[in-house]
Amino acid sequence: MQNKDDISKKPLTPAMEDYLEAIFNLGKEKKVVRVKDIAKRLGVKMPTVTSMLKSLSKRKLIDYEKYEYLELTKKGLDVGKEIHRRHHILRGFLTDILNIDFKNADEEACKMEHAVSASTLDRFIEFMEFIQFCPRVGLEWLKYFDEYRLHGQEPDKCLARMKEFAKGFRVRIKTMKEVGGEK
Amino acid sequence: MQNKDDISKKPLTPAMEDYLEAIFNLGKEKKVVRVKDIAKRLGVKMPTVTSMLKSLSKRKLIDYEKYEYLELTKKGLDVGKEIHRRHHILRGFLTDILNIDFKNADEEACKMEHAVSASTLDRFIEFMEFIQFCPRVGLEWLKYFDEYRLHGQEPDKCLARMKEFAKGFRVRIKTMKEVGGEK
DNA sequence: GAACTATGTTTGAAAAATCTAACTATCACC
DNA sequence: GGTGATAGTTAGATTTTTCAAACATAGTTC
Known part of the structure; x- marks a missing residue:
């Protein structure tokens, strides 16, 4: 004892x-x-x-x-190492999914890393892995989200505008590979 | 002074x-x-x-x-009111997007609500609004994510399996309306 | 309205994280 | 190898959040 x-x-x-x-x-x-x-x-x-x-x-x-x-x-x-991993994953989510700039994402991740349980963190990872492993859905989807953020909220325009977008996402996804894979 | x-x-x-x-x-x-x-x-x-x-x-x-x-x-x-709003939004994200059960999501949200800045919170909101306002993309996408979580990670199966799924999501989306709209 | 039970407060203490001011050790250089 | 500069520590104080034990008030019931 x-x-x-x-x-x-x-x-x-x-x-x-x-x-x-x-x-x-x-x-x-x-x-x-x-x-x-x-x-x-x-x-x-x-x-x-x-x-x-x-x-x-x-x-x-x-x-x-x-x-x-x-x-x-x-x-x-x-x-x-574990805290560093959390930080990295959460920052990755903020930059790659929510498209928040690195500096802000880094600060927020630093606060969030103490708030998130192991199992919730796993969900974040799965979520990002999903987008990376299912590129036909995930990549398209990220494009949609950027479109939505930049050009407004009309559902009809979502599909139409999405066609025009295809660049700039490989970078985000590449970063994510690193993050998700580090587990 | x-x-x-x-x-x-x-x-x-x-x-x-x-x-x-x-x-x-x-x-x-x-x-x-x-x-x-x-x-x-x-x-x-x-x-x-x-x-x-x-x-x-x-x-x-x-x-x-x-x-x-x-x-x-x-x-x-x-x-x-503001803290309550944050709590509600973050919990909504955890339950509706990451599909974490209510009780856990509620606890995590309570810790996260102090860590997240106003601008990051806005991104969470945009993110959820996007899924709700662009249902053709958003809904499909959530289905994909569940599929992915439940049945593994092979990219090929993502598209194929997705076809079989269409139920259970309206509920999640309905909750989200409330959350995103409360702002 | 006296006595009992609920609820709420005070007091005094503890742990955590921080600071300033003052002291001490180490290192580098001539 | 003495001396200054840089780095690190100690001492002492402050703020925040918490608790247990003792005390005080309010509410209820006979």
Whole structure:
């Protein structure tokens, strides 16, 4: 049995998830992960990072000795990777399906990634896979949606206008392959 | 100019938004809004509600005198209504498009409603309107998606199988009308 | 209207996430 | 190898949200 203040089963907070994701990403980008870089990435001050590092360390999500380089543990890596995956999928949905620009989509995804359960995320994936694997329907459909957004809502015009559109979608779909496939 | 600890321009916290939404909904369901009911609805204890009521009152979002009935101010009503609208739209997307069951969709929507900006929410609305206003594309497309989810991913089968399906979608679309139209 | 039950509030404490100011360690360079 | 600049930490405070325990009020019923 676990002792009273066992911390291991308490769920992670959104903030913790954000830090783990940031550390995961920085680890891929640079040789070493610095407090300063985490702070910059997350828009907080350095003392805030230090204090969070202590929490993450207490939960065995990172290896951390003060003034030394820090590393994700296996457990921390798993979480970081999972949050990164969520982020990527949701951002993909926002950019490729809803056609929201990258910067905004990235910000929204960062907030949404803590709100969406695993099973809902799977539905998002299926949804995007569907459009990518059923191109005759999916691609046509995305074209329709853009048409609709740009030229109004009359049902009759949907079908007519759709014929004229065929370009620009391969790019969106290509991005999506990556996203859906990463699972 | 505003004095130093002016509170009026500080953004509302997600928790505050949740309370305002709960009060808004309870106000529509019952004659009076009780502390006990808010607590139950949000899964917190009564003292937590009392303390939040004080904060909301300080921000002029509710009219509140202890032991008396509480009411949303104009400002509080606007927020409550807006959060309710977001909730409704996102839940509609989750149930009608991703086909997630109501209970789960409702929970997820409750978390997502704080994460999504106004402009992103508008895209969700356009997206659902599109499916509802372009039924020749939208309805077909939803059928395809269900097919895809239930029977696998071979592109060839998408078109073939789609022909067999035509029922069960009117319901989903009907719900959506309500959602999209509420704006 | 006294007593009992519901409901609501106060008090005091906790955890989480953040900040500023002040301190300390590390690194690089001359 | 001393000295400055950069990076990191500690200390202490604040805000937000929550709770349990104790207290207070309101409502109901005999």
